[in-house]
Amino acid sequence: MKKKLSARQIKKQLRWYPFLILSVLALVLFVYIPMGKTIQYSLYDVSIVGFGEKFVGLKNYRTIFGQSQFVRSIFNTFVLAFLGLLTIPLGFFLAVLINGLGKGKLQSFFRIGFYLPNIITGVSVVLMFAVVLQGNGGLLNIFLSKIFGREITIGWISDARYSKIGATILWCWSNMGYSMLINLASLQSIPGELYEAATVDGATPWNRIRYITIPLMRSCFTFLLVTGVISGLSRFTDLYIMGKNSAAGIPSGTLQTILMYIYQFSFDVPQFGLSCAGAIVLFVLVFAFTMVNVKMTGFLNDEEEV
Amino acid sequence: MKRKMISSILCAALAASLLAGYGSCEAAALDESEEFTLRLMGPGLLGTQGENGALDMVTGLETPGYNVIIDRWEELHPNVKLEIENAPWDSWQSAVQAAVLSGDVDVVLHGATLTALVEPLDEYLAADPEYAEQIYTTETRRTTDINDLTVATTTGIPYTLSPMICYLDKQIFEDYGIELPDENWTWSDMLSLAQQMTGTDPVTGKQTYGVQVDSMDNANNAFFTFQMVASAYDAQIFTYGKTVEDSTVDYTSEKAIKVFQMIKDLGECCSPTVREGVNVAYQLTAENDTAIRYSQNVFTHFNEAKVGEVEDRFVFMPVPVIEEGEHAGDPSSFKGCNNMAICNTSEHKDWAWEFIKFMSTDPVAVQWVIDCGQIPNVPEGLDTVREIMGDKADAISRTLETMPNEFSNSSTAYYNNINFGPVTATLGSVTLDLVKGTTTAEEAGQTMQTTIEEFLASK
Numbered sequence: 001m002k003k004k005l006s007a008r009q010i011k012k013q014l015r016w017y018p019f020l021i022l023s024v025l026a027l028v029l030f031v032y033i034p035m036g037k038t039i040q041y042s043l044y045d046v047s048i049v050g051f052g053e054k055f056v057g058l059k060n061y062r063t064i065f066g067q068s069q070f071v072r073s074i075f076n077t078f079v080l081a082f083l084g085l086l087t088i089p090l091g092f093f094l095a096v097l098i099n100g101l102g103k104g105k106l107q108s109f110f111r112i113g114f115y116l117p118n119i120i121t122g123v124s125v126v127l128m129f130a131v132v133l134q135g136n137g138g139l140l141n142i143f144l145s146k147i148f149g150r151e152i153t154i155g156w157i158s159d160a161r162y163s164k165i166g167a168t169i170l171w172c173w174s175n176m177g178y179s180m181l182i183n184l185a186s187l188q189s190i191p192g193e194l195y196e197a198a199t200v201d202g203a204t205p206w207n208r209i210r211y212i213t214i215p216l217m218r219s220c221f222t223f224l225l226v227t228g229v230i231s232g233l234s235r236f237t238d239l240y241i242m243g244k245n246s247a248a249g250i251p252s253g254t255l256q257t258i259l260m261y262i263y264q265f266s267f268d269v270p271q272f273g274l275s276c277a278g279a280i281v282l283f284v285l286v287f288a289f290t291m292v293n294v295k296m297t298g299f300l301n302d303e304e305e306v
Numbered sequence: 307m308k309r310k311m312i313s314s315i316l317c318a319a320l321a322a323s324l325l326a327g328y329g330s331c332e333a334a335a336l337d338e339s340e341e342f343t344l345r346l347m348g349p350g351l352l353g354t355q356g357e358n359g360a361l362d363m364v365t366g367l368e369t370p371g372y373n374v375i376i377d378r379w380e381e382l383h384p385n386v387k388l389e390i391e392n393a394p395w396d397s398w399q400s401a402v403q404a405a406v407l408s409g410d411v412d413v414v415l416h417g418a419t420l421t422a423l424v425e426p427l428d429e430y431l432a433a434d435p436e437y438a439e440q441i442y443t444t445e446t447r448r449t450t451d452i453n454d455l456t457v458a459t460t461t462g463i464p465y466t467l468s469p470m471i472c473y474l475d476k477q478i479f480e481d482y483g484i485e486l487p488d489e490n491w492t493w494s495d496m497l498s499l500a501q502q503m504t505g506t507d508p509v510t511g512k513q514t515y516g517v518q519v520d521s522m523d524n525a526n527n528a529f530f531t532f533q534m535v536a537s538a539y540d541a542q543i544f545t546y547g548k549t550v551e552d553s554t555v556d557y558t559s560e561k562a563i564k565v566f567q568m569i570k571d572l573g574e575c576c577s578p579t580v581r582e583g584v585n586v587a588y589q590l591t592a593e594n595d596t597a598i599r600y601s602q603n604v605f606t607h608f609n610e611a612k613v614g615e616v617e618d619r620f621v622f623m624p625v626p627v628i629e630e631g632e633h634a635g636d637p638s639s640f641k642g643c644n645n646m647a648i649c650n651t652s653e654h655k656d657w658a659w660e661f662i663k664f665m666s667t668d669p670v671a672v673q674w675v676i677d678c679g680q681i682p683n684v685p686e687g688l689d690t691v692r693e694i695m696g697d698k699a700d701a702i703s704r705t706l707e708t709m710p711n712e713f714s715n716s717s718t719a720y721y722n723n724i725n726f727g728p729v730t731a732t733l734g735s736v737t738l739d740l741v742k743g744t745t746t747a748e749e750a751g752q753t754m755q756t757t758i759e760e761f762l763a764s765k
C-alpha cells in the first residue's frame with residue numbers, strides 16, 4: 001500500500017523538479033524533436049528545408065534500398081564495424097601483458113603509452129596514418145618489405161582491395177588503448193586467490209586464462225562488444241578524411257558507411273528525404289543489433305545482479 | 307505641320323516620362339537616405355581573408371582583410387552598413403540555408419549554386435548592359451527552381467576568377483630535347499609529351515614525370531579534368547529537356563569513354579604520390595620533377611615561383627584546345643570563382659545588386675582582389691595583373707577572353723552537379739581510380755551511369 005505524502009514532503013520534493021524539467025526539456029528539444037523531424041522528413045521529398053517539402057510516403061525508403069550505393073554502404077558499415085572489434089582481443093592481449101608487469105611505474109608507463117592514441121584528435125591520426133599506410137614509401141610497406149625481403153607497395157588506403165584492412169589498422173591503433181584500459185581494470189578486479197588456488201591445483205598459465213580470466217571478464221567483453229559495435233557502426237570522420245574529404249567512400253566506394261551516405265545526401269547533394277530515410281535505417285540497425293547483443297549476452301541481467 | 311508638332315510634343319513627353327520613370331525607379335531602388343545593414347553570408351575569399359587580412363605561409367605575402375571593402379563601400383554609401391558572415395566550406399550549403407530561413411541574408415556569397423535561394427540575375431543584367439559588358443563572365447545554372455532545364459539562368463556574378471592554367475617546366479623540356487608546344491596543343495599532344503618525359507632525366511639523371519593530373523588529393527575537385535577533356539572532345543554527357551525526367555545522361559558513349567581513357571593514360575605519367583593522392587605537391591619550386599602541371603590559383607603559383615626565384619623556368623600556357631564543336635580552337639579550360647548572388651528573401655535586392663556590381667568592378671574592390679592574389683572579373687583588373695606577372699598573364703587573358711561563358715559553371719553538357727545526384731563525388735571517385743589505374747575507362751563510365759540512373763529513379 002502506497003504511503004501518502006504529507007504537504008511538507010511534497011513541497012520538499014517539488015524543489016527538485018525544476019532541475020528535472022530542465023533536463024527533460026533539453027532531451028525533448030535536442031533529441032526527441034529532431035528524431036521526430038527525421039522520421040517526418042524521411043517521408044517527404046526535401047531538397048531545401050523550409051522550401052516546399054512534398055509528402056512522398058515510403059518512396060525514399062524504396063529509393064535508397066534500390067540504390068546499390070546504399071546497399072553497399074550497409075555492407076561496408078558492418079564489415080568495418082566487425083573488423084573494428086579486433087580491438088577487443090588486442091586490448092585483452094595487451095592488458096594481460098601489462099598486468100603481468102605487476103603494479104609499478106613500468107605498468108603505468110605502458111598503460112599511459114597505449115592509451116595516448118585515444119586522446120589524439122582523429123584528424124591528426126588520419127593524416128599521420130596517410131603517411132604510414134601510403135603505397136609509395138609508406139612506413140608499413142617499408143616494414144613489410146624488410147620482413148619479406150621484396151618491395152611491397154600496397155596502397156593500404158588508396159587501393160580498393162586493401163582499403164578496409166588499412167581502415168581497420170587505423171581504427172585498432174586509435175581504439176586499442178581504450179579497450180586495453182577497460183580490460184586491465186576488469187582483469188585487476190579478479191581475486192588473486194583464484195589464480196593461487198589454480199596454480200596449486202597445477203593449472204598452466206593458459207588454463208588459468210582460459211578457465212578463470214576469460215569467464216570472469218565476460219561482462220567486460222560484452223560491454224566492449226556493445227559499445228564497439230555501436231561506435232563502429234557510426235564511423236565517419238576518419239573514413240571521410242581518408243577519402244580525400246569526400247563522403248563517397250574513396251577508394252571506389254569501399255569505405256562509404258551509412259553515415260557517409262547520410263552526409264552525402266545532406267550536404268553534397270541536398271536530398272534530406274533520402275538522408276533522413278538512411279538515418280532511420282541506421283537507427284533501426286543499431287537498435288536491433290544492440291538489442292540482440294544485450295539479449296544474447298545477458299548484459300543487462302548482469303548489471304542488475306551487480 | 308500641326309500633326310508633326312503634336313507628334314514631337316508627344317514623343318518628348320513620352321521620352322521625359324520614361325526617363326523620369328527610370329530615374330524614379332533608380333531613386334526608389336537606391337534610396338541613399340534609408341539607413342540599414344546589408345548582410346552578406348557564405349564562404350569564399352571575404353571569409354578566408356577575415357576582417358584584418360591573412361599571411362600566406364608559403365610565399366610570406368601579407369594580404370589585406372575585408373575591412374578595405376567595408377571602408378570603401380561605406381565611403382560610397384554611408385547609409386548602408388555592411389555585415390559579412392563567413393561560412394566555412396564544410397557544409398556551407400546548409401549553413402547558408404539556415405541563415406536564409408532566418409531571413410537575415412541579402413547577398414549569398416558563392417550562392418550561384420543554391421538556385422532555390424537566389425534571384426535570377428538575367429533581368430538585372432539586361433537592365434544594366436554597361437555593367438554586363440564590363441565583366442568577363444557570369445555564373446549560370448540550369449534549374450527547375452527558376453526555369454526549365456533547357457534554359458541557362460544567371461544566378462551569380464563572380465568577383466574573382468580562377469582559370470585552369472598549365473605550367474610547363476622549360477628545364478625538363480630542354481633536358482629531354484623536346485620543344486615547348488604552342489597554344490593550339492591538344493590533350494593528345496599533352497599525353498604524348500607527358501609520355502616522353504616520364505622517366506629518367508637524360509641530363510640530371512633524376513626521375514621525372516610527364517604530367518600532374520590536378521586535384522588528386524581532393525575528391526571534390528577531381529572532376530575538373532573530366533570536364534575539360536569532355537569539352538575538348540565535345541563529349542556531351544547531358545542532353546537537357548525541360549525537367550530532369552526529360553533529360554538524358556550518357557556516360558557510356560564512345561566519346562565519354564575516350565575522355566575516361568585519356569584520364570587513365572595521363573595517370574600513367576603521374577608521380578606515385580599524385581596517383582595515390584597523398585602528399586601531393588603543387589608548388590612551382592626548384593625541385594620540380596613534373597614537366598606539365600595544370601591547376602587553378604595561377605596567381606599563387608606565380609608568387610611561389612617568384613619567391614623561389616624560378617619564375618623564368620616555368621611557362622604559363624592555356625590548357626589544350628577544344629577539338630570539336632562550336633568552340634573548337636579555344637582553350638578547354640575550366641574556371642572556378644568566388645561569386646555572389648542575391649538572396650531571394652532579401653528586402654534590399656537592389657542594394658544587394660549594387661553591392662555585387664561594386665564588388666566586381668569598383669577600382670578599390672578590384673585592387674583588393676588582386677592584392678589577395680586572385681584574378682578579378684574585369685579586363686581592367688587583368689591589366690594590373692599583367693604589370694605584376696608580365697607575359698605570364700597572357701595565358702590568363704587568352705583563357706578568359708575565349709572561354710565560353712557557360713564553361714565557368716555547373717550546367718554544361720559535360721558536367722552538372724545540381725540536378726543529377728552525386729555526380730561530383732562519384733566522378734571524383736572514378737577519376738582517382740582511373741589515375742591510380744585500378745579501373746578501366748568502360749568501368750568508370752558504367753559506374754557513373756549506374757549511380758545517376760539509380761538517383762534519377764527517386765525522381
